[in-house]
Amino acid sequence: MKRRAFLTGLGGALGCALCTSRASVAAEHVPWSYAGETGPEHWGTMDPAASVCSVGGQQSPLDIVGSTSASLPRVELAWKPLAGRIVNNGHTIQVDPASGSTMAVGGAHYELVQFHFHAPSEHRIEGRSFPMEVHFVHKDPQSGALGVLGVFMNPGRANPAFKALMDAMPGQAGAAATLPAGIDMKALLPASLRYFAYEGSLTTPPCSETVDWRVCVDPIEVAPEDIQRFTALYPMNARPIQKLHRRYVLVSP
Template identity: 40%
Template sequence: MNIKMLSTGLLMLSTAAVAGSGHEWGYSGSTGPENWAQLSGDYAACGGVNQSPVNLTGFLEAELAPINFQYQKGAYEILNNGHTVQVNYKPGSFMEIEGQRFELKQFHFHAPSENHINGESYPLEAHLVHADKAGHLAVVAVMFTEGSDNEGIVKAWQQLPETKGQKNTLTHPISVNELLPKERAYYRFNGSLTTPPCSEGVRWYVIKQPMQASMPQIKAFADALGHPNNRPVQPLNARQVLQ
């Protein structure tokens, strides 16, 4: 596992519309996902064998430890980096699993979903990005079906940045708990960042129970970006998905 690459990936996710080395990438055309690995040597991992997202299927039964979520109302800033709409989080919120603590750094969205479950795509997916003190990454993914308004998204979208590069301060306290269902059983697999530099060694926890978001909420996100922002699913190869 390349800790430097993981840290660079986290920084890119948190602050930039262009990945750390300055190489442009996107979701279509010559800079689209099928070409990411060739855009820069920094993105070579995008052609790796343990990439995300995936189609979660062929589950292996396992006794997975529960995740202890300790989230505060720490969301303070929302930005549109041209690749997603992202909410940055103050220090002090974390998840613990099997004795390891990962601090929540930010959460962001993809529409349609990047991960699939048994071949099913969802209209929206949230990624809760965490890191431990050594820079190892853990991502909690939450799927959304079309339905009622999500209260956390209601608060965030009140300051929704509608143009690339726009950053707004959140005026209403938001806890990422509002994006999580009460039932928090999950699927577990090892993967990567879903955007360049596509660093591998990322722990993925996909919550089984989807949440709801209204079509106006989903459309507002899509309109702010102006394009889909889902990387196609990648081969599982030798990996197994635990449940």
């Protein structure tokens, strides 16, 4: 716990690449990417502020293998109707919602600060990858700790919420647009909120180890053509799988 508290403070000092658009800009002073000389294998040496990308012991994402069943608290979401803006930040499509949406898990309480997409999925289950994954990034306003809810995405039936986001997303890096009214964020969630839980990190620089991960067991379905619209912009924006080290992954019943 002392280590997690220290790293939470460190993460706040470094600036969180996934918390707000303003913080994202602060973390962008050293360009990074998903391939080549600025790709994941170099993140930890490109910037001293991101050294934990290379030396950290609680990095994300994981291939979730051999999880342990546990009596975990329910994920309770109080998300308001979606409003705000959608941004093409050069690494992904990110939604910056208006304030007021929250997530509670047991005694932990967070505010939703943004959500964004990866292709293919960053996490895996027993070696299986999914075409996409969405990360709902929440922040504890008191401690600065992050609670990220991950959801896998499979091709299948059309998902009106995802389609609306793909319709609204800017095609040019650095561009932003106002979100259309009427998008239901909860349509991006599976019917069951059973989840895997573990302590990890941001999956982009500075890779701060300040994240309590909850990854939903069940995927959602979205139209294949909407996946293709995202991957036309970002065909690969997933960090490679990281080592588990001495961590345990729990799963709710």
